[in-house]
Structures are given as C-alpha cells and as structure tokens.
Amino acid sequence: MHEYCIPTVPELPTLRASERRRRIVVVASPTPDPLELIGPINVLNVANFILDHSGRSDLGYDLEVVTTRSGVIHEIDGLKIIADKPYQRLRGRVDTLLFQPMELDDLWNREDHFLAWVKRMSAQVRRIGSICFGTYILAEAGVLEGRHVATHWAYLDDFKHRYPGVILDIAPIYLKDDHIYTSAGATSGLDLSLALIEEDFGRDVALRVAQTLVLYLKRPGSQAQFSVQIPTWLTKEARIAELQSYIFENPSGDLRVEALSERAGMSPRNFSRVFAREVGMAPGNFVEQSRLDVARQRLEKSEASISQIAEWCGYSTTDGMRLSFERRLGVSPREYRRRFSSSRAS
DNA sequence: ATATGGATCCGCCAAT
DNA sequence: CAATTGGCGGATCCAT
Secondary structure, eight states, X not given: OOOOOOOSOOOOOOOOGGGTEEEEEEEEOSSOOHHHHHHHHHHHHHHHHHHHHTTOTTSXXXXXXXXXXXXXXXXETTEEEEEOOBGGGOOSOOSEEEEOOOOHHHHHTOOSSHHHHHHHHHHHSSEEEEOGGGHHHHHHTTOOTTOEEOOOGGGHHHXXXXXXXXXXXXXXXXXXXXXXXXXXXXXXXXXXXXXXXXXXXXHHHHXXXXXHHHHHHTSTTSOOSSOOOOOGGGOOOHHHHHHXXXXXXXXXXXXXXXXXXXXXXXXXXXXXXXXHHHHSSOHHHHHHHHHHHHHHHHHHHOOOOHHHHHHHTTOSSHHHHHHHHHHHTSSOHHHHHHHHOSSSOO
16 A cells, blocks of 8 residues: 555544444446546545554455456556456445446446346445446436436436436536435546545544545646545535635635634634644645645646746745745646646657 | 745633 | 633744
C-alpha cells in the first residue's frame, strides 16, 4: 500500500460489533473504465489505511471484486487487469454491492442469469450502488421502479425513455434512495464512496480520506484533469460551507482570517477553531490551497500570462505564486504549465 | 541570501 | 457542571 501521510487521528463513532467490518463487493464489467473501477476501491482502501493507522484495524472494509466474465478485462500497453472471480462464485453475506457500468449491448444480450442474480442480491444486501451508467444494470434488473436515481448525463434521455417507471434526477452528483445509491459519472464514484465511508465510520474519517486523496492526487506526478475539492457537503455548519465556496470563487478577495471571521459572524479565534474542525485545515491553509487550485486550473486551461493569473488568484506578486507552487507542488508555475497545459502536448 | 515585520496558528485560560 | 466562545501570547510561517 502506498504510504499516505495522515493529518491527525480521526474521531470515531461507537459501533456495534456487526458494524465494524463491512464487506463491499464491486461487480466489474468485462470492459471496465479503469478510473471508475479503481477509483472507488482506492477511496475505500484509504479509509482502511486511515482506520488501521489510528490503531483501529478492527474497523474497515473487506473489499472484493467479482466480474461478469473472467479473464483479461482491461488491457493497455504493458498493463493487464485480470479478473479471476466470476459473480457466480460469490458466497456469504454481503454488506454493499457496487455495480460498475457495463457495455449496454452486453447487458441487453446476456444469456445467463446475471440480471436475476442482481435482483436477488439487491434484496439481500444492506446497500446496492452503481457508478456512472451502471445504473442501467439496476434498472434492467427491475430494482429501481419508483426510485430516485442518478446516472451519467449523456444517457439521460435514453434512460428516461427506456425506464419510464424510474425517477431520474438530473442535478446531483450521487443520490441515495433508501438503500440504493447511484452516481453520475466517473469521479462521482469517488464521492459515492466517500458518502459510504461517512455513513459507516463517520464524517471525520470521510474527511480525512478526502484530504488524503486530495493531497495525493494533487502531486505533480499524477496529473488530475479533474480538480478534486473536498466536497462541501462534508461540512456540517452551513456558514462554513458557504465560506468555502466564497473563498474558492473569490481568490483575489480579502481572505484574511479577520475578514473571513467577520463574514461568518464569529470572533477570529473561534472562527479559526470552528473552521479547522469542520474543514480539517486552518483557514489560512485552506485559502492558500484554494488559490493554488484556481491558479493551476488557469495554467492548464488558459493562455493567460503567469503574472495575469497571479493577479486573478490573489497573489500580490508572481514570486508569491511561485513560492507557493514550489512549496505545495514542488514545481514552478512555468514548469507546471509546461507539463500539464492542455493546449500544447508534452 | 538574509533580515524584518506582519499574519497566522494553536495551546491555554477566562467568560459565557 | 459541561460545552461553547473569546482573548492572549509565543512559535512559526510568509511576504517584502
């Protein structure tokens, strides 16, 4: 397992013995999108890692992957993902079943009893979920009648037409209806997994996982086209959640602790304390991180000059921006753009 | 490259 | 009395 650094030991809820280990089974399609497959598993694994390093190895997830067809299920140059356990061999009690998307032609034309199995399992397990258009599998198995669900935006019309009895909601990233969890796209599978963690082991653990992944994904070695912000829904206090958005949208504004605390209607000291508790980092830290995120996006996606971007993002000088980049990412803005700009290759 | 002044963070204690 | 909030001051970080 990769060595992550853990901010602090999370607060844990008190759990009954039966709630301490959760068996989560991911059902992978024969042609998975690697990001969608690995992402949610990795998020759950980070939760295990954090719980383990908090001295609570009795808590966590027992993860398994089964497939709808065995053999090599994904192959790119020099890398193969091999599935060795078909769904028929799954035994025992499962807590949560997560469905990966499956080629729709494959779904319509299956000749085995896969859909019957899905229906049977969905009645047995505590939770079922789907990533992206994996929602089709649940719909086709007939377990979504009358339910509110989400799916990938590109499939909205087709899905509505095909399953008129299912209520498709457009907006949310992921959606929970009773014990059914559906998500809207590849990275929303990460949000879905975070939501499961929050439900099982508390907000604090979910927050630590999000922080850990943000730090990890944002290292310059692993380019993340998608900027993974810590989801604001992990923030309980509405005042603080609003401020997080405000900071992100106004990087060049007055974001000193004093100004922010006034906005929140608290004393500076108390604001710092509440903010740190809710968000997991001190306000000044969060402000710097946000400015950096916005600057990164601009560097990647616009042609604006570095000094222009520095001004937009609330750095008083380009040097300030450069130092912040060196500190947090280990590269200069110029170098960052050279590596990651979407307009120019290599 | 280093010094300086301001901002921030956080432990501690007092007030509510 | 427990929990939340506010203020103070030293250590540290950061911009100039």
